[in-house]
Amino acid sequence: MHLDSNVSSSRQSLDSPFNVKDLVRNPNFSLDKVRTLFAEYEDENKMKIEDEIIEDIYTQTNGHAGLVCLCGRAIEDNLISKIKGDRILSHGVWVRFKLISLMDEIAQYQTFKRIINSLLDSSAMTAVRFFRDYFLLEDVEHEVKIVDTDSADFLAAEGVLIPVTERAERAFRLSSPMVRNIVLQRVILKSAIQSFDKSIIKESVYDSELYRVLWNWLSGFGFQITGQWHLINRNDNNGRNKHSYSDIVITSPRAQVIVLELLATATVGELSEHYNRVLNYARLLSANESWIVHFTCEDDYNEKSHWPSDGLLQQELSVAHFYHDTDFRRVDMTVCWWNNNRNDKSTYKYAVQL
Secondary structure, eight states: OOSOTTSOTTOOOOSSTTOOSSOOOOOOOOHHHHHHHHHHHHHHHTOEEOHHHHHHHHHHHTTOHHHHHHHHHHHHHHTGGGOOTTOEEOHHHHHHHIIIIIHHHHHTSHHHHHHHHHHHSGGGHHHHHHHHHHTTTOOTTOOEEOSOHHHHHHHHHTTSEEEOTTOSSOEEEESOHHHHHHHIIIIITTSOOOOOOTTSOOHHHHHHHHHHHHHHHHGGGTOEEEEEEEEEEEEETTEEEEEEEEEEEEEOTTOOEEEEEEEESOOHHHHHHHHHHHHHHHHHTTOSEEEEEEEEOOTTGGGSOOOOOHHHHTTTEEEEEEEEOTTSOEEEEEEEEEETTTTEEEEEEEEEEO
């Protein structure tokens, strides 16, 4: 992958293990290869990068050589100066940088500028909608058998999807979570996808539509809105169980940080898990508020909503459940938070006809 088309790929010498100016033709790195690459960098710079950072880089890039090198370059250019006397780059520092600045670093390279501009073109609207509906919330192992071959071929040519060559039928996978986040933040947010199939509401639609509403509402006042998808893989009695959720983080002009964790049709167990998870994530970001935002079509859900314990609510956790009917003509909202003035849990209900 040639990350900067303004620089010749004929240059032979490498300035560091994280050179991103040269053409990389290697297959995707394994996790061990990524660890080896960063170990060389640690030795050269007399420092330690926490293991969680290296594993996250591998996950986010799917081992793509160019993207791995780009993450390393971003660390070198932006985070080395933040290392203290112990010479350890902490996972928390990486998480905050990834959320706030990494996509800006990636988007400045000519290759990604071209991809973003291509997907923002009006002729790509069908392909972007196709991506949102079938790939936005999936991991890199998920395969989609293609019926819209034109959109799939276009996205593959742009490097967003990769064909599954070992299958007889035509199927594609997401190229990497990092590319997905680029498309989410730089394309879907700005593209005019204003319609969706109301009979099949997907998590990706909830996420992208709320993301766009927040951006249109708050960005003009100096707020920064960023979002990322996460996937949790578990093994249970029924085999592999995949559960997805997303984060939207709002940063105010006064540097206040609010974390929104989005779920769709979550079980009681999943909600309980995320009540704790969002607080841990918020601590990494030094967030001022944490919200669970849950969408569901389950009948009468707001009459049996599942809330966190008082102890969790007292840690600045708030919850909003949104029930809507299958036609999306009625939305009921129920919100719960800790009222410090009354030293008690407070709830609020509101319904609207659309």
